[in-house]
Amino acid sequence: MIISSDLQMCKTKFEELIGQRIVCKTNGGRKRIITYIGTVEHCYPNVFTMRCDNEAGKQSIVSFSYIDVLTRTVRVGVMPKKSEAEVAV
Numbered sequence: 001m002i003i004s005s006d007l008q009m010c011k012t013k014f015e016e017l018i019g020q021r022i023v024c025k026t027n028g029g030r031k032r033i034i035t036y037i038g039t040v041e042h043c044y045p046n047v048f049t050m051r052c053d054n055e056a057g058k059q060s061i062v063s064f065s066y067i068d069v070l071t072r073t074v075r076v077g078v079m080p081k082k083s084e085a086e087v088a089v
Helices: 004-018 066-070 082-088
Strands: 021-029 031-042 047-053 059-065 074-078
Touching: 004 031, 004 066, 021 059, 031 059, 059 066, 066 074
Parallel strands: none
Antiparallel strands: 021 031, 021 074, 031 047, 047 059
């Protein structure tokens, strides 16, 4: 059972990630995993949205619910930030 305090804690953590790049992996059915790489844009009461870049250079916005993250239907990982030394090279 998911407690409302767990849901609020999950939302708070995503609010801290606004503007950072993350990776979301979700089940696409028939043994397929769909991977989204993008930037967290907004946190709403029940979902968060992220802006993703695809191979064609187009951007799309996808949304995931906090419940899916808590039940591990969606796996989330934070991408490491590039240091100033890496950017200068």
